[in-house]
Amino acid sequence: MLLPTLRQAVLEANLELVRRGLVLYTFGNASGISREEGLVAIKPSGVPYETMSAADIVVTDLNGQVMEGTLRPSSDLATHLEIYSHFPDAGGVAHTHSEFATAWAQARRPIPCFGTTHADYFNGPVPVTADLTPAEIASDYEKNTGVAICRLFDRSGKSHIPAALVAGHAPFCWGSTPADAAHNAVILESVARMACYTVSIAPQAMPLARELHDKHFLRKHGSTAYYGQPQNPK
Amino acid sequence: MLLPTLRQAVLEANLELVRRGLVLYTFGNASGISREEGLVAIKPSGVPYETMSAADIVVTDLNGQVMEGTLRPSSDLATHLEIYSHFPDAGGVAHTHSEFATAWAQARRPIPCFGTTHADYFNGPVPVTADLTPAEIASDYEKNTGVAICRLFDRSGKSHIPAALVAGHAPFCWGSTPADAAHNAVILESVARMACYTVSIAPQAMPLARELHDKHFLRKHGSTAYYGQPQNPK
Amino acid sequence: MLLPTLRQAVLEANLELVRRGLVLYTFGNASGISREEGLVAIKPSGVPYETMSAADIVVTDLNGQVMEGTLRPSSDLATHLEIYSHFPDAGGVAHTHSEFATAWAQARRPIPCFGTTHADYFNGPVPVTADLTPAEIASDYEKNTGVAICRLFDRSGKSHIPAALVAGHAPFCWGSTPADAAHNAVILESVARMACYTVSIAPQAMPLARELHDKHFLRKHGSTAYYGQPQNPK
Amino acid sequence: MLLPTLRQAVLEANLELVRRGLVLYTFGNASGISREEGLVAIKPSGVPYETMSAADIVVTDLNGQVMEGTLRPSSDLATHLEIYSHFPDAGGVAHTHSEFATAWAQARRPIPCFGTTHADYFNGPVPVTADLTPAEIASDYEKNTGVAICRLFDRSGKSHIPAALVAGHAPFCWGSTPADAAHNAVILESVARMACYTVSIAPQAMPLARELHDKHFLRKHGSTAYYGQPQNPK
Numbered sequence: 001m002l003l004p005t006l007r008q009a010v011l012e013a014n015l016e017l018v019r020r021g022l023v024l025y026t027f028g029n030a031s032g033i034s035r036e037e038g039l040v041a042i043k044p045s046g047v048p049y050e051t052m053s054a055a056d057i058v059v060t061d062l063n064g065q066v067m068e069g070t071l072r073p074s075s076d077l078a079t080h081l082e083i084y085s086h087f088p089d090a091g092g093v094a095h096t097h098s099e100f101a102t103a104w105a106q107a108r109r110p111i112p113c114f115g116t117t118h119a120d121y122f123n124g125p126v127p128v129t130a131d132l133t134p135a136e137i138a139s140d141y142e143k144n145t146g147v148a149i150c151r152l153f154d155r156s157g158k159s160h161i162p163a164a165l166v167a168g169h170a171p172f173c174w175g176s177t178p179a180d181a182a183h184n185a186v187i188l189e190s191v192a193r194m195a196c197y198t199v200s201i202a203p204q205a206m207p208l209a210r211e212l213h214d215k216h217f218l219r220k221h222g223s224t225a226y227y228g229q230p231q232n233p234k
Numbered sequence: 235m236l237l238p239t240l241r242q243a244v245l246e247a248n249l250e251l252v253r254r255g256l257v258l259y260t261f262g263n264a265s266g267i268s269r270e271e272g273l274v275a276i277k278p279s280g281v282p283y284e285t286m287s288a289a290d291i292v293v294t295d296l297n298g299q300v301m302e303g304t305l306r307p308s309s310d311l312a313t314h315l316e317i318y319s320h321f322p323d324a325g326g327v328a329h330t331h332s333e334f335a336t337a338w339a340q341a342r343r344p345i346p347c348f349g350t351t352h353a354d355y356f357n358g359p360v361p362v363t364a365d366l367t368p369a370e371i372a373s374d375y376e377k378n379t380g381v382a383i384c385r386l387f388d389r390s391g392k393s394h395i396p397a398a399l400v401a402g403h404a405p406f407c408w409g410s411t412p413a414d415a416a417h418n419a420v421i422l423e424s425v426a427r428m429a430c431y432t433v434s435i436a437p438q439a440m441p442l443a444r445e446l447h448d449k450h451f452l453r454k455h456g457s458t459a460y461y462g463q464p465q466n467p468k
Numbered sequence: 469m470l471l472p473t474l475r476q477a478v479l480e481a482n483l484e485l486v487r488r489g490l491v492l493y494t495f496g497n498a499s500g501i502s503r504e505e506g507l508v509a510i511k512p513s514g515v516p517y518e519t520m521s522a523a524d525i526v527v528t529d530l531n532g533q534v535m536e537g538t539l540r541p542s543s544d545l546a547t548h549l550e551i552y553s554h555f556p557d558a559g560g561v562a563h564t565h566s567e568f569a570t571a572w573a574q575a576r577r578p579i580p581c582f583g584t585t586h587a588d589y590f591n592g593p594v595p596v597t598a599d600l601t602p603a604e605i606a607s608d609y610e611k612n613t614g615v616a617i618c619r620l621f622d623r624s625g626k627s628h629i630p631a632a633l634v635a636g637h638a639p640f641c642w643g644s645t646p647a648d649a650a651h652n653a654v655i656l657e658s659v660a661r662m663a664c665y666t667v668s669i670a671p672q673a674m675p676l677a678r679e680l681h682d683k684h685f686l687r688k689h690g691s692t693a694y695y696g697q698p699q700n701p702k
Numbered sequence: 703m704l705l706p707t708l709r710q711a712v713l714e715a716n717l718e719l720v721r722r723g724l725v726l727y728t729f730g731n732a733s734g735i736s737r738e739e740g741l742v743a744i745k746p747s748g749v750p751y752e753t754m755s756a757a758d759i760v761v762t763d764l765n766g767q768v769m770e771g772t773l774r775p776s777s778d779l780a781t782h783l784e785i786y787s788h789f790p791d792a793g794g795v796a797h798t799h800s801e802f803a804t805a806w807a808q809a810r811r812p813i814p815c816f817g818t819t820h821a822d823y824f825n826g827p828v829p830v831t832a833d834l835t836p837a838e839i840a841s842d843y844e845k846n847t848g849v850a851i852c853r854l855f856d857r858s859g860k861s862h863i864p865a866a867l868v869a870g871h872a873p874f875c876w877g878s879t880p881a882d883a884a885h886n887a888v889i890l891e892s893v894a895r896m897a898c899y900t901v902s903i904a905p906q907a908m909p910l911a912r913e914l915h916d917k918h919f920l921r922k923h924g925s926t927a928y929y930g931q932p933q934n935p936k
Contacts (some may be wrong), residue, residue, distance in 0.1 A: 024888070024889070025885070025888075025889075026930075027819070045929055045931060046929055046930025046931055047931065071931055072928075072930075072931055072932070075921065075929050097819050097892075099892065099896050099899065100899060102817060102819065102896050103896050103899035103900045103902075103903055104903060105817065106816040106817040106896060106897075106907060107816075107900050107904035107907045108904070108907070108908075109903055109904055114340035114341075114402065115336060115339065115340040115402050115403060115404070116402060116403045116404065117261070117331050117336065117404070131911060131914075132914065134911075134913045137911075137913045137914055137917050138913070138917075141917055168816065168911070168914060169817060169818045170817070170818065170819070183259070186258070186259075187258070187259075190258050190331075190333065193333055194333050194336050194337050194340060195340075196903055197333065197334060197337035198337045198340040198341050199902075199903060200337075200430060200434055200902055201337055201338060201341040201343055201430055201433060202341035202342070202343055205340060205341045205342070206342075208402045209365060209368075209371075209402070211368045211371045211372070212365075212366065212371055212402060215372075215375055219309065226306075226309060227279055227280055227309050228260075228279050228280025229278070229279060229280055229281065229305055229306055230306070348574040348575075348636065349570060349573065349574040349636050349637060349638070350636060350638070351495070351570065351638070417493070420492070420493075421492070421493075424492050424565075427567055428567050428570050428571050428574060429574075431568060431571035432571045432574040432575050434571075434664060434667075434668055435571055435572060435575040435577055435664055435667060436575035436576070436577055439574060439575045439576070440576075442636045443599060443602075443605075443636070445602045445605045445606070446599075446600065446605055446636060449605050449606075449609055453543065460540075461513055461514055461543050462513050462514025462540075463512070463513060463514055463515065463539055463540055464540070582808040582809075582870065583804060583807065583808040583870050583871060584870060584871045585799050585804065651727070654726070654727075655726070655727075658726050658799075658801065661801055662801050662804050662805050662808060663808075665801065665802060665805035665898055666805045666809050668805075668898060668901075668902060669805055669806060669809040669811060669898055669901060670809035670810070670811055673809045673810070674810075676870045677833060677836075677839075677870070679836045679839045679840070680834065680839055680870060683840075683843055687777065694774075694777060695747055695748055695777050696728075696747050696748025696774075697746070697747060697749065697773055697774055698774070
């Protein structure tokens with residue numbers, strides 16, 4: 001995706017987070033990457049969504065240097081860049097403080113895969129990072145947050161679980177496009193909510209059997225997928 | 235109910251699920267059956283509700299062969315067909331991932347009949363299926379899901395409890411029409427929500443006494459019903 | 469309040485219950501009494517709120533005999549009549565299946581007075597009825613429900629706690645007018661919700677000290693009240 | 703801020719509390735102070751928000767004597783005045799019965815700082831007051847409520863935690879302006895909600911490490927802040 005399409009897509013993804021009730025005031029941010037151009041487009045820091053336009057979206061290079069735009073980029077930019085660097089198939093990143101996913105992050109518990117809704121999107125529990133060390137907090141905090149996220153995944157370059165919880169903070173999600181990243185953030189919140197209710201109803205609830213987990217993930221993903229319409233890749 | 239009335243009723247039932255907040259994105263699906271014509275009408279797979287019209291509803295025969303429509307039917311079609319086959323009085327089926335009913339399904343706990351709201355609609359606890367075996371998951375998964383649901387009920391052909399929870403998945407509901415199935419799905423979610431709060435307030439809460447349960451079910455159902463207006467069969 | 473003012477007030481009270489999210493479909497009903505005329509106006513049974521008009525409100529005498537209207541009165545009429553008979557200062561009654569108050573009723577736990585919001589309206593815990601006996605269920609069920617409610621209160625004729633939970637069923641509230649009864653039903657639901665969260669945060673939470681409880685109740689009620697404006701009795 | 707700007711700002715802050723779902727009926731009130739003029743503007747007691755205009759806002763001196771307006775000021779005025787007296791940097795105060803913050807107040811538990819959302823706004827747990835004595839309740843109750851709040855903080859005159867929970871009652875928040883106080887009330891409710899979910903998921907959840915807590919608070923506050931845009935002090 002090239003600018004200015006990317007810029008518009010990033011605006012849309014940010015507004016989707018608002019429409020779905022995932023953000024309060026200016027919390028949360030979505031970005032997108034143009035790998036061809038070596039550019040990232042991201043929400044400006046602390047700007048109200050109501051008045052945000054595509055022109056407010058900040059464009060940086062892959063080191064976070066601002067290339068276009070007069071506003072400061074989101075303070076979480078360095079975390080986004082780290083995720084893009086780790087996952088070559090990520091085209092968008094979304095970060096929110098959506099309340100149930102954040103509660104799991106605060107509880108420092110991975111979200112178990114209790115059901116097929118989870119399995120449709122995340123091929124395993126949604127993991128939670130280790131706590132950052134005081135040194136990692138003191139310097140390059142946002143970059144180190146990204147490093148802690150990426151450490152949870154192997155170097156395969158595939159995002160079978162396009163989400164992670166940052167301990168004591170909140171979720172980050174990614175996807176093939178900014179819209180896909182925002183979509184995954186919405187699903188994650190629903191999955192987090194249902195998992196919270198599940199442990200409330202049955203504190204010892206067991207995760208889904210591996211066979212069923214795979215069945216559902218593969219119904220929606222990969223060459224044997226049969227969910228949706230043929231022209232619809234998802 | 236004959237086509238095209240059925241087709242319109244199925245569209246309406248799907249939209250009712252959205253209006254009542256039971257579905258997220260394209261999750262969930264409702265269908266209806268014309269037993270006279272041997273046809274089932276069902277939501278297409280993975281199509282957004284906002285733009286869906288009666289023409290998008292897929293019509294199949296009782297073996298799931300598409301008879302009308304250019305879109306793929308819901309991937310859960312085979313489960314619907316199994317329910318129609320088991321319950322001769324079912325005219326509609328609704329499947330959602332509504333969050334509280336899904337939480338009970340994920341917890342693998344039947345929803346106890348804690349109160350008269352439940353008893354008004356479901357003449358007993360809402361049961362949860364056994365886990366499918368790896369073989370049942372590997373082949374004919376959706377049909378086997380339907381078989382697991384029907385195994386919970388006897389062969390009386392009467393639906394005194396027009397709902398079941400699929401373990402680790404979500405609820406399926408049915409009713410005399412597509413609208414009635416969707417209505418039952420809405421009630422089930424409210425009942426599931428109240429049951430979750432009830433066990434949170436009193437983990438050892440006891441189900442309703444049998445006499446009161448029967449009283450409420452029979453206030454609304456059968457020849458001695460006295461709820462609603464005479465011209466209103468429900 | 470005389471007909472037809474009463475009829476309109478009863479319609480309004482029923483609609484307020486809908487607006488505040490206390491009722492699902494046709495659940496719930498509000499009524500009002502004209503003690504001068506010996507008449508009660510109540511919602512018809514099982515009629516949708518969207519199309520209800522003042523003309524649909526059913527008028528009965530104090531024995532439940534229909535005096536005006538062509539529809540059946542709410543099946544809970546006999547419970548309302550019993551409440552009017554017990555509390556001479558009750559001018560309206562509201563019954564809902566609002567989800568948190570119902571959860572307490574299902575849990576068979578009185579709602580403790582945990583805070584001043586509760587104390588502002590209910591001068592003590594909101595009590596829960598004893599279970600009805602099989603004989604009380606078998607005959608005159610709705611009247612016996614009212615008797616069970618009134619048994620919770622003494623014969624003083626004053627409604628310092630204008631609400632009760634029917635075990636395994638749902639709340640009934642009352643007030644000086646139909647609007648006041650509906651208002652109390654809305655407050656009760658909020659109080660029930662906060663009490664549920666309170667026991668979730670602190671299972672051993674203690675009720676409010678008696679002094680603070682009285683202080684708040686008397687800030688709003690009686691001759692020493694100083695909340696609100698002088699011309700506003702509440 | 704001078705009258706009549708203050709009056710308008712107080713109206714706006716009160717309406718923001720309504721828009722964000724923090725108040726039911728007439729519960730809750732926001733005020734603002736003009737330290738230059740020695741005046742406080744506050745919501746009138748028990749007046750519906752729907753019809754409230756800037757002209758209804760009551761203006762008092764710092765002893766609570768009404769200087770402008772024909773309505774009674776909020777019955778919580780004396781609590782507001784005590785907060786203004788204690789915190790020289792407070793320009794606005796907001797009081798609500800928002801349901802999750804109130805639940806923590808009712809549970810008499812400080813809200814632990816479980817995550818960065820909390821740390822962004824409150825530089826420590828949100829404290830809960832001691833119970834008032836019967837004598838403090840009997841006379842000057844509202845003033846003594848303010849005294850109990852202020853006792854939780856030292857005399858530094860800085861509001862690093864611009865919120866407190868009154869035991870068995872509800873939260874009070876403050877800020878540099880009426881809008882800022884209302885904003886903090888909205889954040890507090892979200893933080894209280896997430897903390898409730900957190901202890902539900904992990905009853906033994908640990909608060910955020912001090913280093914991370916400071917990092918987030920200082921990202922948004924003080925001379926080294928780098929969140930938001932340079933022209934935006936918050």
